[in-house]
Amino acid sequence: MSTTDAVDGPATTAAAEPTQLRVIWLMLGAAFVVILNETIMGVAIPQLVVDLGITIAAAQWLTTAFMLTMAVIIPITGFLIQRFTTRQIFIAAMTLFSIGTLVAGLAPGFELLLAGRIVQAGGTAMMMPLLMTTILTLVPANSRGRFMGRISIVMSVAPALGPTISGAILSLASWRFLFWLVLPIAVVMLVIGARRIRNVGETRRAPIDLTSVVLSALGFGGLVYGLSLIGAAGSGGATGAQMWVALGVGAVSIGAFVWRQLVLQRRDAALLDLRIFRSRTFTIAISLMTMMMAAMFGTLILLPIYLQNVLGLEPVVTGMLMLPGGLVMGLVAPTIGRLFDRYGPRPLVVPGSIVVSAALWALATLTPETPPWLIVVAHVLLSSGLALMFTPLFTSALGSLTPALYSYGSAAVGAVQQVAGAAGTALFVTILSARTVELSSAGADAVTAEAGGIQTAFLIGAVLSLLVVVGAFFVRRPATEPA
Numbered sequence: 108m109s110t111t112d113a114v115d116g117p118a119t120t121a122a123a124e125p126t127q128l129r130v131i132w133l134m135l136g137a138a139f140v141v142i143l144n145e146t147i148m149g150v151a152i153p154q155l156v157v158d159l160g161i162t163i164a165a166a167q168w169l170t171t172a173f174m175l176t177m178a179v180i181i182p183i184t185g186f187l188i189q190r191f192t193t194r195q196i197f198i199a200a201m202t203l204f205s206i207g208t209l210v211a212g213l214a215p216g217f218e219l220l221l222a223g224r225i226v227q228a229g230g231t232a233m234m235m236p237l238l239m240t241t242i243l244t245l246v247p248a249n250s251r252g253r254f255m256g257r258i259s260i261v262m263s264v265a266p267a268l269g270p271t272i273s274g275a276i277l278s279l280a281s282w283r284f285l286f287w288l289v290l291p292i293a294v295v296m297l298v299i300g301a302r303r304i305r306n307v308g309e310t311r312r313a314p315i316d317l318t319s320v321v322l323s324a325l326g327f328g329g330l331v332y333g334l335s336l337i338g339a340a341g342s343g344g345a346t347g348a349q350m351w352v353a354l355g356v357g358a359v360s361i362g363a364f365v366w367r368q369l370v371l372q373r374r375d376a377a378l379l380d381l382r383i384f385r386s387r388t389f390t391i392a393i394s395l396m397t398m399m400m401a402a403m404f405g406t407l408i409l410l411p412i413y414l415q416n417v418l419g420l421e422p423v424v425t426g427m428l429m430l431p432g433g434l435v436m437g438l439v440a441p442t443i444g445r446l447f448d449r450y451g452p453r454p455l456v457v458p459g460s461i462v463v464s465a466a467l468w469a470l471a472t473l474t475p476e477t478p479p480w481l482i483v484v485a486h487v488l489l490s491s492g493l494a495l496m497f498t499p500l501f502t503s504a505l506g507s508l509t510p511a512l513y514s515y516g517s518a519a520v521g522a523v524q525q526v527a528g529a530a531g532t533a534l535f536v537t538i539l540s541a542r543t544v545e546l547s548s549a550g551a552d553a554v555t556a557e558a559g560g561i562q563t564a565f566l567i568g569a570v571l572s573l574l575v576v577v578g579a580f581f582v583r584r585p586a587t588e589p590a
Contacts, residue, residue, distance in 0.1 A: 256444025
């Protein structure tokens with residue numbers, strides 16, 4: 108199959124075997140648990156500041172370091188999946204995650220807690236590309252939408268539910284229980300996976316280019332770190348200088364990384380084979396995914412700020428108000444996957460983009476007098492639109508590639524998720540901070556100024572969403588392989 112072919116017709120091929128389905132379900136459960144931990148620490152920051160005697164900036168590193176580690180490791184997973192067996196990578200991923208969870212739960216101080224989070228992230232980074240590559244390899248083209256719908260739950264619902272679950276746990280117990288509740292689940296999945304998982308596809312002695320590894324780490328890590336500093340850089344000083352240095356190093360390193368991959372892929376030695384972008388469907392779909400991920404993570408950071416600082420709600424109440432949107436996204440994802448298998452991406456992506464845009468325009472009207480139930484409605488609307496888009500986009504993107512490029516496409520999707528999440532958070536927080544300062548200088552009180560900043564951030568997001576609406580009309584069903 109050509110990497111650039113695309114058709115709108117249905118596919119026909121055999122169904123996956125029951126033993127293969129058990130492998131997929133086990134991986135889905137494991138992936139949900141590990142991805143959930145990416146956002147679970149945010150609500151715990153106030154408690155950590157008191158218990159560990161650290162600053163808010165230091166506590167924020169428990170989330171930033173997790174994202175950084177993911178951004179550094181995910182681009183390498185394309186090589187790992189080529190070189191090692193499915194069972195080996197699953198065991199390595201869940202072992203790392205379990206060890207990191209144990210270390211974090213036992214940590215007497217901040218340094219060891221941070222180390223545990225980094226080890227956790229190392230396991231998490233390997234799991235998502237492995238899951239996507241396994242589904243692409245085992246599941247026939249006419250059924251991929253259903254299973255990619257399950258991946259949508261993992262990629263979008265797990266991060267969205269993290270703050271809600273964290274808030275519920277912290278209202279009853281110490282922050283350590285965030286790890287003690289997850290650890291036995293991770294260990295059980297590790298044991299079951301070690302016994303039940305069978306190898307998928309064939310391995311090959313793929314070369315590893317150490318220069319590419321270094322450039323990838325500097326590039327993706329620099330971008331995520333720089334973007335994570337943008338919100339705090341408004342005050343200038345060392346943070347502002349660090350931000351520009353990190354972004355500069357990241358951009359230059361990404362450019363060098365791309366050049367080196369173009370050279371190495373001529374002899375099939377690239378760390379991340381960029382021939383995936385020769386597929387028009389992959390390029391369009393992953394571009395739209397980038398903007399949607401940015402919108403989702405930006406909203407996840409702004410709405411809690413609005414609900415607590417502007418409306419004066421408690422963190423637990425804030426978590427409960429954010430819950431319906433995450434649940435809706437999870438409940439509709441499997442149905443959207445089945446609709447994709449039947450009708451293709453465009454009948455889903457086009458209305459989904461319009462719904463997302465409408466939700467962002469609605470959020471751009473927030474004021475200090477907006478009732479909380481309207482926030483819930485807007486968030487549910489946004490989540491529904493995102494659900495309509497995520498499954499069709501990455502199913503079309505990955506399905507447009509040849510099997511030899513599946514692992515690289517999966518790694519690219521994972522890397523995009525991390526960079527887009529950091530970029531969305533940085534964009535929305537930067538606009539919020541700048542507008543809030545401007546309104547405060549003009550004489551507005553603190554609540555009114557912050558509400559105006561949030562309103563402006565969502566307005567910019569709404570304007571950018573119009574580009575997604577246009578791009579949605581160009582997404583096509585990928586060509587299918589012969590049975």
